[in-house]
Amino acid sequence: MHIGINAQLLSFGQNYRNGGVSRYIRYLLRELARQPGEHHYTVFVNGEDVIEQLHAYHPQITYVSAPWPETQPTARVTWEQFTLPNQLRQRRIDVLHSPVNVLPALLPKGCASVVTLHDLAFLRFPEVLTTSKRLYHRTFTLRSLRQATAIISVSESTRTDAHTLAHIPLEKIHTVHMCIDSRFANVHSEEERAGFCQKHGLTDGYILYLGTLEPRKNIPTLIEAYHSLRQDQGRREKLVLAGGKGWLYDEIFARIQQLGLEQDVIFPGYVNDQDQELWYQAASVFAFPSLYEGFGIPVAEALAGGTPVVTTNVSSLPEAGLDLALCVAPQDSEALTSALHQALTDTQLQERCRKEAHKVMESFSVQRMVTKTIAAYEQAARERPRQRVTN
Template sequence: MKLLFDLNSLRPPRSGVGYYTQHLLEGLIQDREVAGLAGWVGTECFEGERLRALMEQRVPLRKGVQFTDGIAAKVLQKARSMPGLYRGRTIVRAIKSRDVRADFARRGYIYHETNFVASRYSGPTVVTIHDLSHRRHPEFHPRVAVEYLDRELPKTLRQAQVVIADSHYTKNDIVEIYGVPESKVVTIHLGVEPAFQPYAAESCAEALGRLGVARGGFVLSVCTLQPRKNLQRLVEAFARLPADMRQAFPLVLIGADGWKNSELLRVIEPLAQAGQVFTPGYVPRADLLKLYASAALFAYPSLFEGFGLPVAEAMASGVAVLTSNLTSLPEVSAGAAWEVDPYSIDDIAAGMRRLLGDPALRDELAVKGLRRAAELTWDATVAQTCAVYRRLSA
């Protein structure tokens, strides 16, 4: 079988879709059944050694435009609200890659779009839909992004012969919202990188020292600071814990600054001044792995997830997890996490208090989490995805 990918998601800085694409390519490039593997960015085509070099980041790609503060950020935010922005970008990319796609279609390649909206393609098409949060919670997204997906996603779902969903929850959403036949949608769970694992205390000391926290002495949450992640309720729940517990287990919020978070920052401020909440922003990956493995508790009461990979990464790191009882998260944790109602500050607070006050329970959840995470591997994701390609190649 011969496979084609849109590689725009590999542009830095990588998003979750970019890492998904990378892990698929890493597995497929080793598969003997794959007779051809290629992709495009703009008018550039990547095959063979050039594709390997791109995956290993030996070939530079132009960064996606991203600013977090200052005048540039304000200009970018204004531009994102301009009517036609997403559509215009899609049209430009489609024109640039039209001849490349036509050539691969003639050569019998299966096109797998890993990032929601597929380009037009005359050959077999597979698309991965990671979630439908733009339909369930449009308030979490820029209006132009919602309008773009509402317009383009139905076309993609008609074009694709097979639709891959990250979870049964997302599959059910696709069937319910868009009326796609259930037989056309395949659930394939994501995997956890082997780098997420328990680490010995001595190997974590340097990373913990840079942040100023102790091993087993903090609550960790990792995500972009945005409304969907429910951080304001998490912080408000943390503020309801006894003062000595907050002092013993400060809350560490790791992630890039997002949007619609001015109220969150207001709630954080007094706790940060008291040394009970830390917001270090971006943390190098090497440090992040050690922080995962050193937390007393990983708290992720997100309001909506198509999969919720941070929960799986935390479980693989050997840490107890508190998460939501909604959307895909119970499917991912599979009974190995403490589940709470993410809309109830009291329930989140009660869960944290129970877990932080009961080391034996945390140890029990950590063991269960390691077993569950061992079932979620990228090798399994690639193997199940290859079965989809095989079906289309038959």
């Protein structure tokens, strides 16, 4: 088959755009360059520099640069909806994969489509998105789910949401867990971790959050739990809120100021790929109190390095945490405080996290993700004749 992949949201920028969905595309393309199967691929990316930084070359993969300004998403949407279909027709693409929620409305006749659904936060928690983001997803994501020949869901939780909230038949949805890059299994020595803490002024230890600063991540509740941990338990660890600014994040800074934590909460900003492993592994605890996640890859990444994790008991987060993460109700700051204290003091839990880290890597390997993704492409191609008759 000739498979097209719309990789326009692949980014190597030092900001929130180089987040979970961008890394999903990156890992997918790099592994396809190692195991493409019998198929040929045309990958549409945003700029020649992205191709150079990706380092995923193979004779069966062709890259096409379709540049648009990263700061102007309207240009990307216009290209995606009006230019991409012509590209698919001219290049005789058999299956189009859109790795982030949205397909072109008008696909060429005979071109099957696969869309990866990352979450349905815009239906579950519309208030945590800006008006423009809510409108975009209601217009484009819902239509794409109904239009797609096959859907890849990044978790069983998201698969269930697609069925219950968007009324998509379950047989159309394939669960393919997001993967963890193998580098997260590189265990750093105690000396390296201590040196990292020394370098960043974190010698008393730290509780780490790593992700975009935006409302769905529920960071104000983490700040309140951290305040209680210091006040009631006398803990001296710092709270590190690492990641790029997303949207509607003013409440985070306001809550820190209200609780007088300006000297105790650290904002290192966006963390590049090279530093992520040490940020995870040097942390005393990784905290991810999100209200809702399509998969929650940071939870799995932290566990893969042997770090205890406290997260929430909603959506896909218990899935990502396997049976290692401590899970609490997202709005219960007292339970979050208690779980953080347990993770900081329970030596048996800490040892178990270290010993079972390899199981996390095995469960969420890139090889497994790509094998299942190619299987979804092949099933979508088989569905084309039946789909045309039905329509």
